Amino acid sequence: MGRGILGFGAYVPIGRLQRSAILAAHGWFAPGLKGQAKGEKAIGNWDEDSVTMAVEAARDALGERDRGDVASVVLASTTHPFADRQNAGIVKEALNLADATGALDVAGSQRAGTSSLIAALQSTAPGVTLHLAAERTTPRPASEREMQAGDAAAAMLVGEGDPVARLLGSHSVTVDFVDHFRGAGEAHDYDWEARWIRDEGFTRVMAPAIAEALKAFGVEGGAISRFLVPVAVKGVPEMLARRAGIPAEAVADTMAATIGHAGAAHATLMLAAALEDAKPGETILLASFGQGVDVLLFEVTDAIAAHRPRLGVSGWLARRMADDNYLKYLFHRGLLQLDRGMRAEHDQKQPLTALWRNRKAVMALVGGRCTRTGTIQFPKTEVSVNPNDHAIGTQEDYPLAEVPARILTFTADSLTYSPAPPSCYGNIEFEGGGRMMAEFTDVPASELEVGRELRMMFRVKAIDELRQFRRYFWKAAPAY
Missing domain, CATH: 2.40.50 (OB fold (Dihydrolipoamide Acetyltransferase, E2P))
Known part of the structure; x- marks a missing residue:
């Protein structure tokens, strides 16, 4: 018993854009992309964003668990759809959690997912923290980032109990190393030269941070069972493992060929994937990079045998539809303007008063159940739809x-x-x-x-x- 990760889950959109389709569109202009045009990357549908993906990852982690013990929701992302509306609060509503639930958005760095996870694991607050990380990026067309970036989300349930993994230690280094940035209100990231990032960032910032962490933890590199490095650059995880004395076989698949790099969500996504088939006693070292480094060391417990998410990373990866329609991808990212016709010319204004009054029905899909006849309906109303008994005022909330x-x-x-x-x-x-x-x-x-x-x-x-x-x-x- 103790504090740790009580459960985990993930979400990967069903769409898989073939990287060859990106090359086919831009190869004439950027032939250097050819070396990265293998495999596919996960792409959210037009109706998905970081909030909706976080909801699905949360549902994957929660399963049939009683949600009454969830005391707070944390959503880490650099692509929150709202700059001034609590995104974690939308997740809370969709999951039909109690109003007495805390909510927090975390952003500003690729380390947002791991830094907030460390805070959740070190917290002494009562109840379970639903820790989420999600990313749906809009990379600039014909860029290396467009080839690398993928959409996904991950969830961790953190609290007191019988954890599936315990945090043995964490170590953080913060330096303003600007490998890329995105200004407020801008759609695209600006990336610096890849070789410089590898030589200065990964080699001279990340490698020493991992060495310092292992020393602080009192652990030799050879004792690490799984080494998770959410870095999109090929060969970097292996290089870091060699420098830390970590066995090559411990280096985890970054899922670059099947998902891409899911930004601030990728570290916890890899952690969820590792926990899916982890064995009791294994040690997991997770190192994330972004204006510094977060290093977390976990020990898998015996409780892992009894816990599995609904689908997990592997299940969502199996649920896929290959897509080679690059123009559709651009349109859904808002990067291609099409004539949508007159039928699209209607006002989509949301009456916020109506949304507030009907928030349980709209946000959480809560219908009604007649306590007299058992009739279930959506939406919930004062009058039952039972044709033989239009009972009045007998309905209770019925989540659907x-x-x-x-x-x-x-x-x-x-x-x-x-x-x-x-x-x-x-x-x-x-x-x-x-x-x-x-x-x-x-x-x-x-x-x-x-x-x-x-x-x-x-x-x-x-x-x-x-x-x-x-x-x-x-x-x-x-x-x-």
């Missing part, structure tokens, strides 16, 4: 986000505007009762069929481009 559903009817509408036409929607029925009209996501129109099993996913409903406000709601996606 985690309830399986199936398709009753569907339409693929090519007239209605959609960023990913056709617009697919239809009637769905929840297991145990309750129906609603829902949009479908992450499924081609050709694969829709009556009776198909579904799971609900928290997504962007629409974006008010005039006021830059994002509206969120739940959509139906194919079941795992």
Whole structure:
């Protein structure tokens, strides 16, 4: 017993952009990209952002766990969709957590994920901290970063109990080494020369920090079972392992060929992947880089045998759809302007008063259940929809986000505007009762069929481009 990581989870979007498609578009201008044009990278759909991905990672980690002991939510990201609206608070609402839940956004560095994880692990506050890290970047077209960057999220449950991994020690170094930066309000990062970053940053800043950490921990490099280095540059993890005396076989796959580099989320994403198949007694050394270095040493406990996330990194990686439509990727990132037609010319203004009054239904998909007849419905109303008993004032809250559903009817509408036409929607029925009209996501129109099993996913409903406000709601996606 003690404080540590009580559970973990992850989320990787279903889309996989083929790097060869990027080269095909830009090879004439940037032939140097050819050496990086292998494999694929994970890309969020148009209706995904760091908040929606964090929600999915949290659901993966929480599973069937009682959410009542979650005392706070932390969301680390350098791509929060809101600069002045608490992004972690949106996650809290989507997960239907109690209002007496703390929330904190952490940003400003690629180390945001590990620095905030250290703080959570060292905290003495009661209750469980739901630690999240998520990233959905907009790299400049034809850049090396565009080839490397991927979208993903990870979740760690931190608190007192029977942890699956204990923190044996942490060591941090902070230096204003600017390998890249992004100004406030800018869409793209500005990157410095890669060789200089490797020679000065990884070799002269990161390597000594790891050596200092091992010395402080009183651990020899040879005792490390798994070495996690969330660095996109090929060969750097192996070089750092050699310098620290860590066995080559301990160096973990960075998942560069299948996901890409998920920025501030990549360190905890690699940690989640390592914990999936870790054995009791193993030691995990995690070193993240970004204006300094965070080094964390974990010991895996016997409790790991009894814990598995719903899908985990491996499960989400298996849930994939290859995509070679580079123009669609640019459009969904806001980097390509298309004529969207007159049907897209309607005001997406969100009445904030209505959102507040209906926040449980909109944000957490909470419906109603009649306490007299057991009838389930969405949305919850004062009058029951039971045809034989229109009972008044008998409904209690009935969360539907985690309830399986199936398709009753569907339409693929090519007239209605959609960023990913056709617009697919239809009637769905929840297991145990309750129906609603829902949009479908992450499924081609050709694969829709009556009776198909579904799971609900928290997504962007629409974006008010005039006021830059994002509206969120739940959509139906194919079941795992």
